Amino acid sequence: MKKIKKEHIIDYLRALMLTIILPVFLPGNVNAQQLSLAEKSVSSLGKENAVLKLLQGNFDVKETIWSSPTSKPVYNTKLIARRQMIGSVLQEFMYAAPGAANSPVERIEYISFNRIEGRWRSISMDIRVPVGLMPAASFDRGQESKIRLIFDPFPIAGKGTSVTGQMLRMDETINFEAPNHVIKEQHFILADGSGKSWLAHRYEYTKRK
Known part of the structure; x- marks a missing residue:
């Protein structure tokens, strides 16, 4: 089995964070439609x-x-x-x-x-x-x-x-x-x-x- 280098694992984790974790916290992101009804209600005036x-x-x-x-x-x-x-x-x-x-x-x-x-x-x-x-x-x-x-x-x-x-x-x-x-x-x-x-x-x- 080919050995995976440590730096490759780190790069992979960084990419995972940028594509999956960070968008949850950013306003106006593509996951906005996944907000709960409660969150949408609180966001209104x-x-x-x-x-x-x-x-x-x-x-x-x-x-x-x-x-x-x-x-x-x-x-x-x-x-x-x-x-x-x-x-x-x-x-x-x-x-x-x-x-x-x-x-x-x-x-x-x-x-x-x-x-x-x-x-x-x-x-x-x-x-x-x-x-x-x-x-x-x-x-x-x-x-x-x-x-x-x-x-x-x-x-x-x-x-x-x-x-x-x-x-x-x-x-x-x-x-x-x-x-x-x-x-x-x-x-x-x-x-x-x-x-x-x-x-x-x-x-x-x-x-x-």
């Missing part, structure tokens, strides 16, 4: 993510900030948000309006309803604060026109020259009873022993005509 399509477009944004429970509000009306659907995910880019005198703002957020888990998930980032990526999720599917997300706790930088920090908890409520006028509110709780929650951020979106 569904009731919740279909609602997100109504929130697409360009919005003028009024931001209100309370830096502490006793602080007076600070307003920023020089913001624009662009929203579009990517598959079943709503993508949002927020930036300073052209010609605005304040510092440029770059905030990104992605949100989608996970139909297997039965809850909303999002991830966001804001270059104004050095906290990195901020993942969040709801406890359940929520109401038809209101979503409440609970963020993973994250540290905020302390004051001074040394690198110190303090943990912060945050939740976010998105109210879109009127798709052309969306209000997003964020409540903070510092890990300072007080357990005090306060409205720290409000974004008010008005769709451009």
